[in-house]
Amino acid sequence: MxxxxxxxxxxxxxxxxxxxxxxxxxxxxxxxxxxxxxxxxxxxxxxxxxxxxxxxxxxxxxxxxxxxxxxxxxxxxxxxxxxxxxxxxxxxxxxxxxxxxxxxxxxxxxxxxxxxxxxxxxxxxxxxxxxxxxxxxxxxxxxxxxxxxxxxxxxxxxxxxxxxxxxxxxxxxxxxxxxxxxxxxxxxxxxxxxxxxxxxxxxxxxxxxxxxxxxxxxxVQIIDTLLNQKRKKEIPVSPYKKVNFKLPFYEDINIIFGQKGTGKTEILESLKKYYIENGIAMESYKGNEKDSDFSKMLKVNDIIATPDKLQLDSMRQQFIDVYNWKEELPTSFEKYISWMETKDNNKNKGRMKITECVHIEEGVRDRKLESDYKYLKEFTESTFEKIDIEKYLDEQERTTLMLLLGKLCENINDAKMQKWNSDKSIKLTNWSIDKIKAIADKCSDTISKPSSVGFYDFAMGRFKLFENVEEICSTFSVEDKVEKEYLGNLEEKGDIYIQTRYRMLTKESRTDEFKQGITVLRNCKLVIDGIKKAVLAENISEEVSKFQEFYDDGIKDIGAFIGVSKETALENGEIYRPSNGERGILLMQKLLDSESDVYILDEPELGMGNSYITSNILPKLTDLAKRRKAVIIATHNANIAVGTLPYISILRTHENGIYKTYVGNPFYDELRNIDDETDTKNWTQESMHTLEGGKTAFYDRKDIYESGKQSD
The missing domain is CATH 3.20.20.140 (Metal-dependent hydrolases)
Incomplete structure (x- = not known):
């Protein structure tokens, strides 16, 4: 206020x-x-x-x-x-x-x-x-x-x-x-x-x-009245096994301080367990784990690098077609000799002109029709799910839009069905020709004229294989996709971002970018390139068989070749790797800027200078307190423990083998033993005695503590 x-x-x-x-x-x-x-x-x-x-x-x-x-x-x-x-x-x-x-x-x-x-x-x-x-x-x-x-x-x-x-x-x-x-x-x-x-x-x-x-x-009465404007809750904690008691925590700043080894971290862990079990949104930070926590933040194990991230089709059908590809050999000359030698053996068969028919050519497949229809259908459905069209178009405009989209979808589907019918008709006709010839040959002890020279099927098989591997290879040259997420700000460095990069397999790719082993992926890519180069060679079947081994091992679409990585970078995109202390600063900023109900901090001061704590961390903690968030901090730092003016200060002591817990605040300047109301300590004196730097540090920070001179 x-x-x-x-x-x-x-x-x-x-x-x-x-x-x-x-x-x-x-x-x-x-x-x-x-x-x-x-x-x-x-x-x-x-x-x-x-x-x-x-x-x-x-x-x-x-x-x-x-x-x-x-x-x-x-x-x-x-x-x-x-x-x-x-x-x-x-x-x-x-x-x-x-x-x-x-x-x-x-x-x-x-x-x-x-x-x-x-x-x-x-x-x-x-x-x-x-x-x-x-x-x-x-x-x-x-x-x-x-x-x-x-x-x-x-x-x-x-x-x-x-x-x-x-x-x-x-x-x-x-x-x-x-x-x-x-x-x-x-x-x-x-x-x-x-x-x-x-x-x-x-x-x-x-x-x-x-x-x-x-x-x-x-x-005392007015302080109690003002303190009670914020909600307080008694929460069970456990500094050690079989030691349990309750402590009060406000929807404000709460400080736990005391000597090392008095169970402060264990109290925080029991608080975390309580909030998790009660479904209360919580963020936590441990100063001595900032390096490992920062590394975890840059892990990509939970990210699936789907082809749509690079605006690519999965190429799943192309991979299936390459996997199932078999060489269609031209008709052997011996079959034509057999036909000529036996065609006059049965005069009745000679009158069956169908036995001399040849196949109808299937023509070039049109995969574009299928992709156009699929894309339009998915686009239309997803668009109307995500956008409230009524907010932007009136009834007449909506009707016109729906009619046009419906007509476009219907026309593409009609074209697709016509092509499908044509292809199926040709296949059925050719199948019928072959069946009739087979029956006639069986009944007449003759050989019918081959239905096709086979060169067309042979050539088209090679062309289709080339088309598939060409489409697959074209994806390896697409540009990287970079997604930026604001992380925090460092003095003299400016804003720092987490860059999530999606990219196809390149010479610069690293092993940790992929779910599959990078060596396996590189070898598979070499095989795909080899198929493309050998499409007119005699050993093409041998190259395809190599690819089939990779397919059986799990490389079934282009998504396997998309790597994902996370790195920290400056605003201009230049990669910047923060020092250990800077990692703590960035993690703390990210945590305090996140939306939660409870924030639990264990020695957040580790790796941070007092000037940074005073100018950056304390204002954020104060803002959270104003928003009625529970901030619970275990610390040895005087700037945090005193500069925040906590609603609750909890002191843990260990003397002569006996642990004690004192609760109070700076407003009363008193700390009281939770097990003995007659046992009290002075908040100011305990702060000077216990917090880092002792009395000297306390007076050095007098501007924060509202002092102007030392007193005896």
Whole structure:
């Protein structure tokens, strides 16, 4: 939840930019674009009550507007008599806006806003009755002196009302890990760029000013109320065999940390089992298995390289025809001699002219008719299944389309049937001629005239064989097909893709691209080429018999020669092989970008730098939490374990042979033993002690933890 507690809406002082002026319409537009839910209007030394009401009305239901002012503070004189000047933001409970307006007018008292200055004591005495919070400039100039901040803190009856503003980014989720609060505002200079400003982000979204103040005070009741806005579930886990208990997990970020060997990974494994058994969508990642997981992602065992991937016919019929091919030899001269020697042996047979008939030539087959009909039928059926035609064509257009497609299909089918009838008629006629001749020969002890010289059948057999192998060979020259799937982004390398490549067998092909052995495929291809070259040679039958052996071993269509491979590549298609650390980054991005209900991460930080975790991983984890996804992470990394401000932190310890489990969160700054409520630990101290880098790393990351200095 984004908030902005330092927002200007007017050019007030001479040095202010004119671009700080904003209309109510632009104010509303920019607030929506920036997705800010709470804004405090804090103009210099002035509160415009009418503008406040106008802006509050226009953003009603989208954003809560709080009244405030940014005052010029004159500090106490130092030993040299110099008085340090600083800025203090004062924000009032919106329920007291009328009183706040009156008190600000009294405080400023019509003085020139450019020269107005006042002490912190007077500010508190005048505005304190409005139920305010106070945000002095801390890192940002002009900043309040430590003495003035201390004086203000001593004046306030509740120290949780004092915050510190900085120009660096802070997350507001835990208000006071180090005994004071840190916050940030946009300090907007140009409303055209408001949505690009930096904002605080509250991990426990509040609805009112009172809730905000209670959260700052770490009020147990309000924290419980805010935490319970997310669903929580008690889930059975098992860190070791025969050790079972339940742990709470939110639809948000949940962290498991502790010493090595305390069963963190085993807890995650039992969680995976629970989600799988209950049919809950889950994604998981193990940092120490990223290399093998990445390799598995590039495996192609489950991909079937079908010919349609390369827009090819399967050539199954061509393979069958080559397999079944047998040489049709021309009629031997001896059969003609036998006919001449016996034709006058029976005068009755001589009167049967059919015994001297020859075969009708079958003509060239037309395979195109069959493929046209098959393609049109499949195309029509699949198109009408996948497309809702009624959305794009009116009734008359649909009727016309169906009539034309039907007519086209009918005409192709008619042509196919005519060719089929013609071919079958010729075959039947020739079969009848041969049968009658055989009967006549048997009854007359003669030999009929051969039905065909046989050269036509001999030549056509060779031509048909050549046609089949030519069609098969033509497929080996088709272009590769590459399918790209976005994987992730690497700094300096840009977008990385998984390229799935389908290609015919080539010299560059690798063994792992094919289901069949690549050597067998290469030899089969050589045999097919050999048949094509030997189609006019005497040894053609010998070449065909070699092919038949490969067919019997499972090479039955062109699909066997299509290889498939997966590789990672840059956007321009250049192959890029990520390092081990980059593999983890890409796998993590892919997992966090996937759609699931639960995300289980086991030491995701392995192989990743802290800067990358902070700038890339944490925002993705936070986005998942906002979408009410359960994110469960076992980690030793302080950036993850603390920077995410988890709803639940689970600490596993092992001391003197005894394992213990503590549950808590950073909002209470407490961890409690699940078996003994009196046994508690400090969340901050345990984080510093247990997470990688210890106390030094913890303070090095103070910008993430909302700290500004070390405390004893």
């Amino acid at each position: 984004r908030i902005d507690l330092h927002c200007h809406t007017k050019k007030v002082k001479t040095g202010d930019a004119y671009t700080r002026n904003v209309t109510k319409d632009k104010f509303f537009q920019k607030v929506i674009e920036a997705e800010v839910k709470i804004i405090a209007i804090t103009n210099h030394n002035q509160f415009d009550y009418m503008q406040y009401k106008e802006f509050k009305d226009v953003t009603e239901g989208y954003c809560d507007i709080w009244p405030g002012v940014e005052l010029d503070i004159i500090g106490k004189a130092d030993q040299k008599g110099n008085c340090k000047r600083g800025h203090l933001i004062v924000i009032a409970n919106p329920k007291n806006v009328e009183l706040f307006n009156t008190q600000v007018q009294e405080l400023v008292n019509d003085e020139d806003v450019n020269t107005f200055q006042i002490g912190v004591k007077k500010v508190y005495e005048t505005l304190g009755k409005c139920d305010c919070i106070y945000i002095p400039h801390f890192h940002k100039e002009p900043k309040l002196s430590d003495e003035d901040i201390q004086e203000l803190g001593e004046l306030l009856p509740d120290s949780s009302r004092l915050f510190k503003e900085t120009s660096d980014y802070r997350s507001l989720g835990v208000f006071s890990n180090f005994d004071y609060s840190v916050i940030i505002g946009s300090d907007v200079q140009d409303w055209n760029k408001y949505e690009t400003s930096k904002f605080a982000d509250i991990r426990l979204p509040v609805q009112t000013f009172e809730q905000f103040c209670l959260l700052a005070k770490k009020d």
